Amino acid sequence: MFIEQLFNGLVLGSIYSLIALGYTLVYGILMMINFAHSEVLMVGAFVGLAAYTLLAPPAGGWVALVLVLLVAMTASGLLGIVIEKLAYRPLRQAARLAPLISAIGVSIILSNAVFLWVSNQLLSFPKVVPEQSISLGFMKIGSLQILIFFTSLILMAVLHFMVQKTKMGKAMRACADDLTTSGLMGIDVNKVIAFTFLIGGALAGAAGVLNGMYYGSIKYNLGFLPGVKAFTAAVLGGIGNIAGAVLGGFLLGILEVMAAGYLPNGSQWKDVFAFVVLIGVLLIRPSGILGERIAEKI
Amino acid sequence: MPPTDNALILELKNIHAVYGKKIHALKGVNLKIHTGEIVALIGSNGAGKTTLLKTISGVLPAEQGDILFKGRAIQNIKPHEIACLGIAHVPEGRKIFPRLTVLENLEMGAFSRVDAGGIERDLRHAFELFPILKERRGQLGGTLSGGEQQMLAMARALMMKPELLMLDEPSMGLAPVITDKIFEIIAAINKEGKTVFLVEQNARRALSVASRAYVLETGQIVSEDNAQNLLNDPKVQEAYLGV
Structure with a gap:
């Protein structure tokens, strides 16, 4: 029972981690919280559903899964670029509150656009790959959970490689250290920022699809809860810190599943725990588990 | 050391710059640098020396005036484009990337270059000039000492293969040795053919290595001469050399 719950927590946490990475990558460079990120996730889920309906074989399967993920990730990534260009870049030199408000505005626009033009109903989301239960002797787990967990891990591994080893990834880290000096080195910082939104958006798109498969349905307002929880995860791990986002996501997923499973009436309260954690972290250690204590960036 | 090639590499004409929206930091600066020279800019704190370098590298766009690099106007283009034209600006306080390794810092200097062989050659040369950086190549930039960070900042700038190297207070906070x-x-570096524009508060040091120098006071050039004459100028001695 405990091991099963732990694995369930890791599965849920892996989705939070994917979303949290988007918050943390953007914060690392621009020191701003991209509050439209949760809506990018939601749009990714809808694009994934559309891709499945229009393109994939009705029986689903692995090819369908890869196809749905790729289309959703591309759409969300491009959406991230467009949002940055239209809503944040013009405010780059403005007071820090301005892009934050702009982000909330984008978030409202996106969820209302889907509400008005796509659907205001709960739409069922396919499992894409037929589900079966796998028994490991001491525990039983669903193939869907395994799939979500490993898809997330693969995406995180790809991100890790990209950030550590590729030229663009190193430029992202350089920009996160010092944007002005990166420009002096001949790095086109606007390109790097756009690339960061592309990557963050693509991860959110993948998370939107996985989240849809996990819960079996999607709605125009689905982004809010996982968005806020992933934001909590990013803060818990230390916002701006990539490993921290992954760690925070897993910790939060495990905590939520455990609390829902073991506390009396826990499952009804499950959405509350993330916010308790958020308040607790902000009170006790605002820089997060792996975050450095840096003063205001000059 | 007189310039062997008199071609102008950088020319500033009547440059005005405003800092923080209010402070009129540069008030009509005119300045010329020839290929192959070391030119020093000396002046006290707040004279506008750092602002002048930032204006040249595009970080702080000029309000008025022209900046010509090899005859081409660059006052309206972005910092990364100016960098790619061949101006490397080593900023005040080194500004190395603290969470990147020494090697990654150097790679960022070569970011816009595509000549893999040339990059490899320049990296070897940087390690010859600064052997300590080779030893520390895998270490995070932020763990280096002040002097090592200054070396890294200069080596990183050289990786850009610049024609003009601008150094802002390279001696700041460093032990005399x-x-x-x-x-x-x-x-x-200058002997190898790089033109150097050196901004220093340590006027004696700057004048000892430079061929010519400008003196900047409250945003205006008040004096311009070859370095030896400035060293012997009573006014400069009194104001900047502590004689």
């Missing part, structure tokens, strides 16, 4: 080393290397 390290400063000696840094200025030796500045002279060596």
Whole structure:
């Protein structure tokens, strides 16, 4: 029972981690919280559903899964670029509150656009790959959970490689250290920022699809809860810190599943725990588990 | 050391710049740098020296005036484009990337270059000039000492393969023996053909290595001469050399 719950927590946490990475990558460079990120996730889920309906074989399967993920990730990534260009870049030199408000505005626009033009109903989301239960002797787990967990891990591994080893990834880290000096080195910082939104958006798109498969349905307002929880995860791990986002996501997923499973009436309260954690972290250690204590960036 | 090639590499004409929206930091600066020279800019704190470098590298766009790099107007283009044209600006306080390794810092200097062989050659050369960086290549930039960070900042700038190297206060906060080393290397870099524009509060050091110098006071050039004459100028001696 405990091991099963732990694995369930890791599965849920892996989705939070994917979303949290988007918050943390953007914060690392621009020191701003991209509050439209949760809506990018939601749009990714809808694009994934559309891709499945229009393109994939009705029986689903692995090819369908890869196809749905790729289309959703591309759409969300491009959406991230467009949002940055239209809503944040013009405010780059403005007071820090301005892009934050702009982000909330984008978030409202996106969820209302889907509400008005796509659907205001709960739409069922396919499992894409037929589900079966796998028994490991001491525990039983669903193939869907395994799939979500490993898809997330693969995406995180790809991100890790990209950030550590590729030229663009190193430029992202350089920009996160010092944007002005990166420009002096001949790095086109606007390109790097756009690339960061592309990557963050693509991860959110993948998370939107996985989240849809996990819960079996999607709605125009689905982004809010996982968005806020992933934001909590990013803060818990230390916002701006990539490993921290992954760690925070897993910790939060495990905590939520455990609390829902073991506390009396826990499952009804499950959405509350993330916010308790958020308040607790902000009170006790605002820089997060792996975050450095840096003063205001000059 | 008189310039062997008199071609102008950088020319500033009547440059005005405003800092923080209010402070009129540069008030009509005119300045010329020839290919192959070491030109120093001396002046006290707040004279506008750093602002002048930032204006040249595009970080702080000029309000008025022209900046010509090899005859081409660059006052309206972005910092990364100016960098790619061949101006490397080593900013005040080194500004190395603290969470990147020494090697990654150097790679960022070569970011816009595509000549893999040339990058490899320049990296080897940077390690010859600064052997300590080779030893520390895998270490995070933020763990280096002040002198090592200054060396890294200069090596990183050289990885850009610049024609003009602008150094802002390279001796700041360094022990005299390290400063000696840094200025030796500045002279060596110049001998290899790089033009150097050196901004320093340590006027004596700057004038000892430079061929010509400008004196900046409250945003205006008040004096311009060859370095030896300035060293002997009573006004400069009193104001900047502590004589």
